[in-house]
Amino acid sequence: MIRGILGIHGVQNLDRLRIGVSSRFFGHIRARICPSPKHNTQTPSEDTSPSIHVTERQVVTGSPQKPKRIETEASEELYSSDGRASQSLTANALKSSVLALKRKNVNDLSLKTRSVTMPRIYVRGLTDNRGRRLEVIKAATNVTFDIQDDSDCSLIVSLHSFSRAEVDAGYALLASMIADFDRSLVNIPVSSSVLRLLIRHKGELMRRLTKDTKTHMVLHNDPQPSITVFSVSPEHTGRCVTRVQTYESNRREIKFPAYLRLGLIGKGGSNKEDIEKKTKTVIFLTVLGSETDTLCALGETRENVDCAITMVEQMIVQLKCSAQYIYQSSREEGLTRTIPIPASLARLFTHNKFEILKTVEKVSLAVVVLEKPLVSGKQALQVQGDVRTMANAIQALAKLIAKHTESCVQIPIPEAYMSGIIGQEGANIRKIMLETQTFMTVEGGKSLVIYGETFKAILAASEAVSLCLARFQNLTARLSVPEGLYRQWVARSNGATLQRIRNTTKTYIFQPPNSKDVPILIYGESRESVHAAKSTIAKIMEAYILSCQTVSFPSAMRSALVGKARSGLVEIMDKSGALLVVDLSDRRVREQLIYVYGLRADDVNGAVALLNEKMAKLKRGEERLRYNDYE
Numbered sequence: 001m002i003r004g005i006l007g008i009h010g011v012q013n014l015d016r017l018r019i020g021v022s023s024r025f026f027g028h029i030r031a032r033i034c035p036s037p038k039h040n041t042q043t044p045s046e047d048t049s050p051s052i053h054v055t056e057r058q059v060v061t062g063s064p065q066k067p068k069r070i071e072t073e074a075s076e077e078l079y080s081s082d083g084r085a086s087q088s089l090t091a092n093a094l095k096s097s098v099l100a101l102k103r104k105n106v107n108d109l110s111l112k113t114r115s116v117t118m119p120r121i122y123v124r125g126l127t128d129n130r131g132r133r134l135e136v137i138k139a140a141t142n143v144t145f146d147i148q149d150d151s152d153c154s155l156i157v158s159l160h161s162f163s164r165a166e167v168d169a170g171y172a173l174l175a176s177m178i179a180d181f182d183r184s185l186v187n188i189p190v191s192s193s194v195l196r197l198l199i200r201h202k203g204e205l206m207r208r209l210t211k212d213t214k215t216h217m218v219l220h221n222d223p224q225p226s227i228t229v230f231s232v233s234p235e236h237t238g239r240c241v242t243r244v245q246t247y248e249s250n251r252r253e254i255k256f257p258a259y260l261r262l263g264l265i266g267k268g269g270s271n272k273e274d275i276e277k278k279t280k281t282v283i284f285l286t287v288l289g290s291e292t293d294t295l296c297a298l299g300e301t302r303e304n305v306d307c308a309i310t311m312v313e314q315m316i317v318q319l320k321c322s323a324q325y326i327y328q329s330s331r332e333e334g335l336t337r338t339i340p341i342p343a344s345l346a347r348l349f350t351h352n353k354f355e356i357l358k359t360v361e362k363v364s365l366a367v368v369v370l371e372k373p374l375v376s377g378k379q380a381l382q383v384q385g386d387v388r389t390m391a392n393a394i395q396a397l398a399k400l401i402a403k404h405t406e407s408c409v410q411i412p413i414p415e416a417y418m419s420g421i422i423g424q425e426g427a428n429i430r431k432i433m434l435e436t437q438t439f440m441t442v443e444g445g446k447s448l449v450i451y452g453e454t455f456k457a458i459l460a461a462s463e464a465v466s467l468c469l470a471r472f473q474n475l476t477a478r479l480s481v482p483e484g485l486y487r488q489w490v491a492r493s494n495g496a497t498l499q500r501i502r503n504t505t506k507t508y509i510f511q512p513p514n515s516k517d518v519p520i521l522i523y524g525e526s527r528e529s530v531h532a533a534k535s536t537i538a539k540i541m542e543a544y545i546l547s548c549q550t551v552s553f554p555s556a557m558r559s560a561l562v563g564k565a566r567s568g569l570v571e572i573m574d575k576s577g578a579l580l581v582v583d584l585s586d587r588r589v590r591e592q593l594i595y596v597y598g599l600r601a602d603d604v605n606g607a608v609a610l611l612n613e614k615m616a617k618l619k620r621g622e623e624r625l626r627y628n629d630y631e
Helices: 002-006 010-015 023-033 091-104 120-141 164-184 192-213 234-249 258-265 267-279 302-320 323-332 343-364 387-406 415-422 424-436 455-474 483-492 496-505 527-546 555-562 564-576 601-630
Strands: 018-021 051-059 069-077 112-119 144-149 154-161 186-189 216-220 226-230 252-257 281-288 292-299 336-341 367-370 379-384 408-412 438-443 447-452 476-479 507-510 520-524 549-554 579-582 591-597
Touching (some): 120 154, 120 216, 164 226, 164 234, 192 216, 226 234, 258 267, 258 302, 267 281, 267 302, 292 302, 455 520, 483 527, 483 579, 483 591, 496 507, 507 527, 549 555, 555 564, 555 591
Antiparallel strands (some): 018 069, 112 154, 549 591
């Protein structure tokens, strides 16, 4: 009977029929096509009731801000176990039932959205503990969140769901949480020392404080040091504020002579770190004076701060009884001497955190200080101590200076290849120094001076520099470009485009200064990188040259048109995006030219229009002045 109603292939088509409906409608569909058990007259072994196979598939929408939609597909099979038709049900009836149910509930499939604007600092409260608060709202209301920037101080949080009730419930929870944050928000002005106490050891104290008081904290250092504290409860915020004020009240300061500063802090801050670790405090210098310094200590408890100050006082007493105190007394009696040194040796002494000077101080028990550069450009070493220690220090320094002055080699380097020898951030020269155990300085940008303890090390370093220079010279390409256009292109982008080409191709680009005939030089570590940099610059220059236009103007109008420090042309270039180059080959002619370059024809045409407009305005001004003079 079903074959007669559905046609020849009706049963097969009905077997493959799939209709996408919402899962909530399957109960209605099953009631329509499945008979009730009390009306079923067949035996259980001959169960011929139709079966519905339900599958789900995910459909991801185009917008990343919308949640995923779940479509459910139903497959009806109207066959018994032996493969024969079991019921009389038309396909049209089944289709009409499903379509009616979909039309009735089509409004439930539309996305509902509500937004909340909140201060930016509240993000820490929402996303703290890996977004625990947001996860609670998601689990309770089945909504999704989207956070976007509104301004420098606020954010917009959007809630999405297919149910208006779920969106309203999530909006109510989020608004209640923000209202709790507003009620408990407190801003505390503090000193910079308290901020340093909170952020020490990667913010260990700040994390422990917020965890104990169940609050959230934001530190501010501009324009004045302050702390913003908020929580879901004003009581939690009050406990946090009390703890912070306790840190401020536990502050203690102590003054000591300035010449004890290095001994008190220790090498690399070792003494200070040792006291901080033992007393669980923060110690730092607040005032650096010519005669006395001020040391400040902060901690969680008053006992820890008092213990730290006691340890500092004991260390000050010990330092005053040591050689440091004797050296200061000798200095007051005039036992100090200044030794002039070359500027290159000054760089040698400052290398590796003054390692050489520290070695001299350890051997001679004197104080050696590198003074600031003099007006003449020379530098000097100041030695302080008693007669015996100062003599030992001067003797050690004299041997050291003589050794490095005699065992040094100066290698002339062309100016174009100096940046390649040094490398990006000094990588190449540091590698050679590390491999050969030498020290190198640049003299005037034209030569490289190599210092070393042995002549063998200096020879190895000079050979490495020569090989590097020869490799760069063999891998050098030359490119002729318009001098004015190239310089204006580099200056227009503050060298950003050229630096990007250098970084991507790992090459070095050099143009001789004040030279129009010599082309730019491009060199690098490989021929492929040099060719890539050369082709990139050539394409950019070619694009500029092909779109070039010229604008003529009277020479008398040059100062007014160009402006002071090319301000007039810079304004036009900012508006149009083109490059303007003034032809200065012959200033005696009555008409001069401005070359207009651009990567797009619209930029060039816009710059030409702005130039013509400005020249017309200047001409009208001149005519007005002439008319006033005539009257």
